[in-house]
Amino acid sequence: xxxxxxxxxxxxxxxxxxGIGIGLLSWLSFLISGKPIATSTSFAQTGGMIEDxxxxxxxxxxxxxxKIKLKINWQWMLVVGVVIGSFLSAIISGDFHLGVWxxxxxxxxxxxxxxxxxxxxxAGGIILGFGARFAGGCTSGHGISGTxxxxxxxxxxxxxxxxxxIITAKFMYLVIA
Amino acid sequence: xxxxxxxxETTQDKRPLFFGLGFGILFGFLLHKGGATKYDVIVGQxxxxxxxxxxxxxxxxxTGMIGIYFMKSLGWIKLSIKGGSxxxxxxxxxxxxxxxxxxxxxxxxxxxxxxxxxxxAIVGGLAGILLGTWIFAVLYPKLxxxxxxxxxxxxxxxxxLLKVNDWVVxxxxxxxxxxxxxxxxxxxx
Numbered sequence: 469x470x471x472x473x474x475x476x477x478x479x480x481x482x483x484x485x486x487g488i489g490i491g492l493l494s495w496l497s498f499l500i501s502g503k504p505i506a507t508s509t510s511f512a513q514t515g516g517m518i519e520d521x522x523x524x525x526x527x528x529x530x531x532x533x534x535k536i537k538l539k540i541n542w543q544w545m546l547v548v549g550v551v552i553g554s555f556l557s558a559i560i561s562g563d564f565h566l567g568v569w570x571x572x573x574x575x576x577x578x579x580x581x582x583x584x585x586x587x588x589x590x591a592g593g594i595i596l597g598f599g600a601r602f603a604g605g606c607t608s609g610h611g612i613s614g615t616x617x618x619x620x621x622x623x624x625x626x627x628x629x630x631x632x633x634i635i636t637a638k639f640m641y642l643v644i645a
Numbered sequence: 646x647x648x649x650x651x652x653x654e655t656t657q658d659k660r661p662l663f664f665g666l667g668f669g670i671l672f673g674f675l676l677h678k679g680g681a682t683k684y685d686v687i688v689g690q691x692x693x694x695x696x697x698x699x700x701x702x703x704x705x706x707x708t709g710m711i712g713i714y715f716m717k718s719l720g721w722i723k724l725s726i727k728g729g730s731x732x733x734x735x736x737x738x739x740x741x742x743x744x745x746x747x748x749x750x751x752x753x754x755x756x757x758x759x760x761x762x763x764x765x766a767i768v769g770g771l772a773g774i775l776l777g778t779w780i781f782a783v784l785y786p787k788l789x790x791x792x793x794x795x796x797x798x799x800x801x802x803x804x805x806l807l808k809v810n811d812w813v814v815x816x817x818x819x820x821x822x823x824x825x826x827x828x829x830x831x832x833x834x
Contacts, residue, residue, distance in 0.1 A: 478678070483700035484826075486679025490672065490701065491708025497668050498713060498722045501661060505672055508752040512778035519779060532785035542665035547756050549669015550676065554760030557677035566762035571684035571749065586769040589748050593755075593773020594780065596744025600752055601781035602737030602793070604727050607745070608672075608753040610738075612702055614727055616709035618803045618814055621729020625738040630691070632742015637691035640746060 479561040494616060501542060504617070506609030508600035510547040513538055515597075532601075577645035603629075673757050676701075682757030684749040684765070691746050696834040700826065707822045714815045724802065731796030748773065 475481075490505075497505050516538045519527035527533050558564040569582035578584060600606040603625050605614060611629060614622020673682075679701045680686045689695030716722045745751055748770050750758050755774065758766035781788075803818075804811045 480680050481678040483679050483697045484704045486675045486681070487701040487704025488708045489675045489678075490705035491710075491712070493668060493671050493675070494705070494709040495712040495716065498725075499716060501664050501668070502722065502725075504725050505668065507756065508778075511752055511774050512782065515775040515779040516782060518775065527782075530782050530785070531789070532782040540662070542661040545662045545665035546669035546672065547753075549666040549671075550673035550753060550756035551669075551760040552666075553670035553673025553675075554677040554682050554757035555673075555762075556670070556760075557674045558682075558761045563677075564762050567764065568762065569764045571688075571763070571765065573685040573688055574749070582765070585765050589765045589769030590773035590776075592744050592746070592748030593770040593775075594744070594777035595773075596741060596748050596751065596770075597774035597777025597779075598781045599737055599739075599741030599744050599777075600774075601778050602788075603733055603741050604729060604737070606741065606753065607702075607751040610727065610734075612705050612709070613725075615702075616706045616713060617724050617726060618710065618811075618818065619724075619726045619729075620798055620801050620803060620806055621727050621734050623803070624729065624731075624734040625741075628735050628738030629742045629745060632739040633691040633745040634693065634742075636743045636746035637688055641688075641692055 476557075477561050479563040490612065491616070494613060503542060504609065504613030505546065506543060506605060506613055507547050507550070508597075508606035508609060509536055510544045511597060512536055512601055513541075513544060577641055672753070673760055676754060676757040677761060681754050682761045682763075684758070684763070687751070687754060688746065688749045696829050700829065703822050703826055707819050710815055711819060714811050718811065726800045726802060728800040729798055730794055731798075732792040732794065736792060744777070 494505055497503060512532075513536060516527040516530070516533040516536075520538060528538060555564070570580045570585045574585055603610065605611075605622065605625060607626075607629060610619075610622040610625040615626050676682050680697050681701055686695055686697050690698035713722065713724070717724060748755070750766055750770055752774060755766050755770050759771065804814045807814065
C-alpha cells in the first residue's frame with residue numbers, strides 16, 4: 469500500500485504528477501521571488517567566472533558578461549538546488565548511479581565505450597550552450613516558464629528546440645548507428 | 646548613511662539566494678521523480694519512442710499558465726517575458742536542438758543528471774556547456790546587431806499580439822494542451 473513515505477521513495481512518479489508539481493512551483497516562484505524558473509544563464513555566468521579566475525578579471529570587460537552580470541544570484545543558486553534536489557530524490561529512492569559513464573540507450577546503438585560517449589557529450593554540450601545563449605533561453609526558461617506565460621519568443625523557441633532535436637536524434641540513431 | 650544602505654542591501658541579497666536554492670531543490674526533485682534526469686528518457690522523447698518529457702512539460706505549462714494568469718489578473722504578479730527574433734528563436738533554437746540530441750540533456754536536466762550521478766553529464770556535458778556559453782560570449786559583439794536582431798518581435802505575448810483579453814488565449818490553449826495529452830494516452834505514447 470502507498471504511504472506518504474513510499475511516495476517519496478518511489479523512483480518514478482507519473483509524468484503528470486511531476487509536471488503539475490513543476491507548474492505549481494512556477495506559481496510560488498513568481499509569487500515569492502517575482503521570477504520564472506530558468507537555468508541556462510547560470511552556466512554562462514559560471515563560464516565567465518572561470519575566465520575571470522584564469523585571466524585575472526578579463527571576462528568582466530566582455531559586453532555579454534556586462535549584460536548578464538558575473539555574480540552568484542537567485543538563478544545561479546537555483547541551478548545548485550537542482551543538483552541537490554535530484555541527488556536527494558535519487559538517494560532516497562535507491563536510484564543514485566555514480567559510475568555510469570554510458571547511458572544504456574546510447575550503448576545499444578554506439579557501444580559502451582566512455583571514450584566515444586564523453587567527447588560526444590562534450591561536443592553536444594558546446595553546441596547546446598552556444599544555442600541556449602543564442603536563443604536567449606533553454607528548455608526551462610523558454611520551454612516551460614516562457615510558454616506558460618504565452619511569450620511568442622518562447623513558443624517559437626520551444627517548437628524549434630524539438631524540431632532540431634528530433635531531426636538530429638533520428639539522424640544519429642537511424643542513419644549513423 | 647552610506648554604510649547603512651550598504652548593510653541593508655547585503656542582507657536583502659541573501660534572501661533571494663536562499664529562495665533560489667529552495668526552488669531549485671524542489672525543481673530538481675521533481676525532474677528526477679519525473680524521469681527527466683535520464684539520457685534514455687530525453688533521447689527517447691527526441692526519437693519519439695517515449696513521451697515522458699513532453700508530458701511533464703505540457704502538464705507544467707497548463708498548470709502554470711492558469712495560475713500565473715489568474716494571479717496576474719488579481720495584480721499579484723507581473724509577467725517576465727523574454728524578447729526575441731526570428732534569428733534568435735529559430736536559428737538559435739535549432740542549434741540548441743542539435744546540441745540537445747547530441748548531448749542528451751539540456752541545461753536544467755544536466756544539473757539533475759549530475760545530482761543523479763551520471764558521469765557523462767559531469768565530465769563531458771557540463772564542461773561542453775560552459776565552453777559553448779563562453780564561445781557565445783566571445784562572439785556576442787559580432788552577433789548582437791546582426792543575426793540576433795533579424796525579424797525582431799520584441800517582448801510580446803500571444804494575447805498582446807492578437808490584441809485580445811488574456812483568457813481568450815489561455816482557455817483555448819489549456820483545452821488544446823489537455824486534449825493533446827489525452828491523445829498521447831489514447832495512442833499509447
